[in-house]
Each structure stands twice: as C-alpha cells, then as structure tokens.
Amino acid sequence: MSGGLPGFHNAPVSKAVVVAAALFSVAFGFRGHYRNLGLSYENVYGKLRVWRLTTSLFAFSSTPELIFGAALLYYFRVFERQIGSNKYAVFIAFSTMVSVMLQILSLGYLKDPSLNPLTSGPYGLIFASYVPFFFDIPISTKFRIFGLRLSDKSFIYLAGLQLLFSSGRCSIIPGLSGILAGLLYRLNIFRIRRLKVPDSTTSLFSRLPWPFCNHSYQRLPITESDGNNPSNQAHQTEGALTTTEDPMESSIVTLVSMGFDRGSAMQALALTNYDVNLASNILLEAQSM
Template structure:
C-alpha cells in the first residue's frame, strides 16, 4: 500500500513529525543514550524534566524501531490529506497527550521496575492512527500466502505488530495507550473532531525546507467528459479503441461498488491522482459531515 500520492504533498505536518523523529533518534539513540529516554515511574513521579519528556515523544529507542515507525508515520500521512493539516495537528496533539497520560497512569498503577523506562518514540500517534486506518481505509486487494487469507492492509498491521512487541511490555503499554487515544478521538470526546488549529499555526510546517522530502505533483489533464477523465465511450467516438480495460474505469467501478455515486467517485479520483484508497477516504469523510 502506498498511502496515496508520493512524498509529503499536502502533508506538511506529517513531514515535520517524521523529520523530528529521525533527528531526535539520531541525536540521542545513535549515541547510546536512548535507554533513559522513555517514561518511568521515577522520572514522572520524582523529578520530571521537560526536555526528557519532549525527547521521549520523538526519539525511537533503536534503529529497527525508527525504520518501522518512520515508515508507518509516512504511510499515515494519508489522514492529514483526508481531514486537512489543521485538524490533523489537533489529532496529533490529542493522541499524544492522551497517550502520555495513560502511560503515566499505567506506571502509577503497576509500579513495576521491569517496565521502566517505557519505550520512547511517537507511539501514541502511530497506534492512534490505526483506528482510522481500521475503520476508514477499505481493502482493495485480497490474496493468499501459504493458505493464509491476506489483504493489502495486512502489511501495515504486520509492521505495527513488529513495533508493538519490539520491547515487550515496555512497548506494548505505549502502543495500547495510543490505540485507546485513537478510540477516544473517534468517539469525538468533547467534540474534539471539530477542532482545528488556525492556518497561521499550521503554515509554520509548510515553511520547513527539506528539498529531499518534497515531491512535485502535477495534476493530470482534465477533459470535457464529466470535467475530469474521458470514458471508454468518448474514446471510441474519437476513433480510439482501448485493447484492455481502462484502469480509470476500474477505479470508478471499485468506488461505485462501495456505494458511492459515479459523479462523486470521478471527482474524488481526479483530486487524488486516481488513488482509490485516498478517494474513498475523501468520500467517506464527506458522508460523515
């Protein structure tokens, strides 16, 4: 699964989070100082250092966790494109704060030194993102491997499981806290899903200059048919006879089979460079408003 358009087009907040995670992980993890970054009972209920709390939210504890975590953060940028950077920034703040609070409560309840410190990194955001991934991202491909029934979403789940169990209970607690935070956001506690940051705040992320992470995006040419793409019938009237099934028509048929009308499907596909997953997200969001 690609997660939509390549790069961080229309996803500046996701780009900032991925860059921050990479920089913090390199600065603290590769120097061998990551063992004390995560939350623990002593540094939470003793002398809490703000810099350590901030670092624990971004720096992954090891290189494999950084690889899997950054890949998942990159994929989940699709949600920022779906709801917009303003609302996605609220989702990040909410899921992170709730996840940290749940981790602190867990440490207070367990008081087990074997869990100290918990694994550091943006676990709250990553696993909170699995909630909209589960409910809103449709399955587009199914296949079997060694008798197992899998789908195109299975690889994202497997990456999450690898990250969740990477450090035993030290990583399970932050992961479960993130999942609960995602559920609370979906339940729209205190109307949180209607909140969004002002443009002046989210525009700061757009000004971050990272040329190696920015991909240019060109919209496909628009035709006169439905204002978006040419149909097979239009091509035939122009003397063009496709030898195989039009992939655009196949994408439209997929969305129509999911219950969306053809006109809305065409518009959503045109806006997303004909990415079926992202187009379905836009249509689902439109229905929920």
C-alpha cells in the first residue's frame, strides 16, 4: 500500500520524528543500553531522570522494532499531509503525552516486576496513528491468500501487530496506551483538534539539515510541448522547456479536468494518499449518492 508521494515531501515533522528515532536508537544501541531505555516502576515512582524519559519516547528497544517502527512512522506521514504540519505536531504532542501518562498509571497500578522496563520508542505516536488509519484510509484493493480475505491495509496492520507483541506485555501496554490516546484525540477532547502550532515552528523542521535526508522531493519536468500553445511558448527558452510542475498539483489538475471541483479533488487525494485512480473512484461514488 502506498503512503503517497515518495520521501518526506510536505511532511517535515514526520521526518524529524523518524530521524530522531533512528539516531537515538542507534546511539544507545551501540552502547548496549537497549533494554534499559524504557519506563519502569522503580525509575518512575523513584527518581525519573530526563534522559530516561527522552529515550523512552524516541529510542526503540531492539533493531527489529526500529525497522518496523520507522517503516510505520514513514507511512503515517500521510496524516501530516492530510491535516497539515501545524495540527500534526499537536497530534504528536498530545498522543505522546497521553500515552506516557497512561503507561505511568499502568505501572503504578500493576506494580509488576516483570514489566521492568516497558518497551521504549514512539509507541504512543505509532499506535495513535492507527485510529485515523482505521477510520479515514479507505481500502483500495482486496485479495485472498491461502483462503484468507485481505486488503492492501492488512500489511500495515500486520506490521503493527508485530510491533505490539514484540516484547509481550512490556510492549502491549505502550501500544494500547497509544491507541487510547488516538481515540481521545479523535473524540476531540478539550477541542484538541482545533489547536495548531505556529507556522514558524513547523517551518523550522524543513530548514534543518537532517542527516540521511538532505534531498527534498524533486519536481518533475514537463516533457510535453506544443508549439501552437501560447502558454507553453511563454515558458520555453531557446526551444527548451524550463517549467516544472508539482506532482500533487498535477494530480489535482487531472481530477479537475475530469469535472470535479478543486476542493473535493484535494480532499479525495488526501484520503487516498494521492492515488489519482482511487480518488476519482471516491469522487464518482460521492456524485452517484
């Protein structure tokens, strides 16, 4: 299942989260501290250090969890493109804080030595993202494997299950805490969905020279030329076409040319990860209702 345009185009906050998770996981993994990064009853209700709270939010507890977690964070960047970086930053902060609070309450209630420590990493954000994934992302294809009816969304669910049960109860508690945080956000508790961070804050992420992410999504050149078209002639220099076109804008133009209005086209593309064919199907079904 596609997560939309490749790379972190229009998703600078998601890029920051993925890079932070990778750097923290690798840095503490090299030091052999993987299994000591999460929250436990002793360090929460004893003396909780800032560094442990930070690593519990960003550093995954093992390499497999890092691989599955980073892949899911990369896919869920589609929600930042859908609601905008300003609101998505609020979603990240809300789901993370609520998830951590629920984990701390769980540790205090259970007081179970076997939960020492909980699995670390951005579980709150990942599993909170499954709530809009379940409700807002439509199924585009269905198929059967060994008699089982699956869809293109099934692989995302399977990756989440792998992550949820990776460490037994130590990973189930953070995962369930994230799902509950996502449900609270969707219920718009305290009108949280109306909040957004300033543009200056989110634009900072796009200006930072993140490691491993130094290239942005390149615009695609227009290869079509028409000597009789005045608009094309206006953008040609010595016979070479120099204008470029944003792929997202190209998708919108395609749907508008099919007779749909621009606002509906943008909403349908956001819901379908910028899949033009699926977006056109949704718009056609909406017209027929």
